[in-house]
Structure formats: structure tokens, C-alpha cells
Amino acid sequence: MARLLIVDDDPDARRLIGLVLRRAGHEPLYAEDGFRALELMEREQPDLVILDLMLPGMDGFEVLEAMRQRPSLATMPVVVLTAKAQLGPAVGSKPMNVHAYLTKPVSAETLVRTVQEVLTEVQIPASGERWALEIACVESWPGCVGELLAAALAAALAEHAPTLLIDVEGNGRGAFVFDLEPRMSLEELEAGADPTRGLSAPRDGLQVWSIDRPLGPALVDRVAERLTSQARFVVWMPGDPLGPVAARVLPRCQRVFLTFESHGPGLRRARAVLRGLEGIGISLPAVEPVWVRRWAVPEPWTEAQIRHRLNDVPIRTWPVDPVTAYRALQEGRPIHEIEPESPTARRIREWVEELVPLI
Secondary structure (H helix, E strand, C coil), X not given: CCEEEEECCCHHHHHHHHXXXXXXXXXXXXXXXXXXXXXXXXXXXXXXXEECCCCCCCCHHHHHHHHHHCCCCCCCCEEEEECHHHHHHHHHCCCCCEEEEEECCCCHHHHHHHHHHHHHHCCCCCCCCCCCEEEEXXXXXXXXXXXXXXXXXXXHHCCCCCEEEEECCCCCHHHHCCCCCCCECHHHHHCCCCHHHHEEEEECCEEEECECCCCCHHHHHHHHHHHHHHCCEEEEECCCCCCHHHHHHHHHCCEEEEEECCXXXXXXXXXXXXXXXXXXXXXXXXXXXXXEEECCCCCCCCHHXXXXXXXXXXXXXXXXXXXXHHHHHHHCCCHHHCCCCCHHHHHHHHHHHHHHHHC
């Protein structure tokens, strides 16, 4: 199954094209104009775009030009599906990564066959296994146990399918939380070493990649290109959610878990992070704020009041016992395995049950 973005301002056309492609085993996404299309491309990273050229506001030619200028979209394959009158200018222009041109109306057989041929050409599976589901865990404030959440999600997901925990924040926490040492240094990576040499396997189905110092964006891209095809789930630890590394990682992810605490600085920083991510096209529902509810700390506010202080965005609540968190770090085990029947562990299992059907 491939994820296909259908860009057309005609709702009936979107619906019919989506129905045909869904019956062929694909997952359709929809955009009604060029601005929305670019937003979804950055956030959802579809396998292929089906693009009408006659769009309001930003037409299809401008969408192609914008894709050409964005590194994260520059290689995304496109099938142009447009009126016959627009086809001549499209073919005669210099579109980037347009693999096929179709005119409206198009038969279901031709559409499905063309999509299949393009997916095969660019080596994206059109049925069976999908690309990995990529998730990021970031902290709005230091100490918001982002590494514990990442480790717990990765370990729990590994019980269902091969999973990678990729720590590119450069502090080694992804390895340390499993009582491991990073197996690759920044110097080795900069010298051209294969990123797979940095993998460790703390348990069946789970591999961890971590590094001792922060990476540059280009090295992050190389790590992603080499590693992410090896698993069904990828959990990223990109560090500062508004930093240059996260700017490379987060647009790849279908889910971004943003941990925060309810003290004043934590809430203010969480609001700032949500605004900053929205400014680069990453927003709800892809971003999910996670309130780390410390059991031993009295909370002056209710969950509803905290939501209000975050401008009424939906939040998840993760109850965390500081003693259990300390034991997890002391023993080098995911926190949900320390007390398997605790609210902490139950919440991890609930979230994993939501994520597993997405692959």
C-alpha cells in the first residue's frame, strides 16, 4: 500500500480518484489547493502526488516550482492529471520529478496502471509493506523525560514489528537509556562510515542508533536515508524541537510527541514550541502535546486548565512516578517494564495500540 496525495480543487474529482485508488489498495490523502498540498507533503511525506494544474491561489506549476526548491520534497514523484488544454504547457515546461502526464477524464484502469508503473519506477511498494511509520519524541523543557517516552514507545512497538530508535540529538541518550554506549562517533560519520555500523540491538526486534555529539543537517539526511528502510517503526530523538536537526527530522514524522510539564516555564515553552512548529508547517494533529504528570508533585491545575493555557489544544496525559523513572534509568530498561500494571505502562500500551494499525 502506498500513500498518495490527490491535489484537486474539485471535491467530486478528489472523491472519485480517491475511491479508485483506495480500491487498488492505496491510502489516499487529499488537498484542495496548492498551499494545503505543500503543507501535507512536508508533514505526511506521501509516496506519490497526483497533481491537477488548475488550482486556486497557487496553481500546479507553482506547486512544482516550490517542490523543486525544498530539499524534503525535491525527489517526491508526481503524476500530473489535468485538463487537456493544460497538458501542452505542462509538458513543454521544466517540471521537476513529473513521471507521467494524464488528461481528464481518465479511466480507472489507466490511472491505477500509471500509478503502479511510477511507484515501481521509483522503487516504492504499491502493495504489501509500506515505508516505516516515523515518530518523534521531543521535549519542550529539559528534563521532561522525552528519552523515557522514546525508549518505552520503541520497545513496545518492537513487540509488533521491527523498530528503530534513532537518537540524533548528539548526547547519546538513546543508547544510555538502554545501558549502552553510542557505537559511532561523529568523526567516523563525517569520514563517510556507513551509519549501520552504529546500530546496537538491546533486544529482539529493536535496534538503537545513537551518537556522541550533534549532527549537521546533511548528516541527519544520510542517517535517515540509510537506516529508516530497515524497520516498520522509527522513533526519532532529534533534540531541540526548534533546532536545525529537528527541522530535518520532524517533517518526516507522522506523529510528534511533545512532552511538557505544568510549571510556568514548561507551559510557556510548550506554547512557544507549538507556535514555532506551526510556523514551519508542522501542527495538529501531527503534533501531540504530552503532559508529564508527576505522581509525587502536587498539581495546582486541572487537565482542562492546562489545555486552556496551551490555547485549548488537545493533550495527552502521561502519569509518571519519579521513583519508577529513576529505577528505569538505573536498570537500563524502558519505564513501562518496571511496573507493568502501573498507569505509566498502561498509557504506553494504549498509545502503541493506536500506532500499530497505521503501518
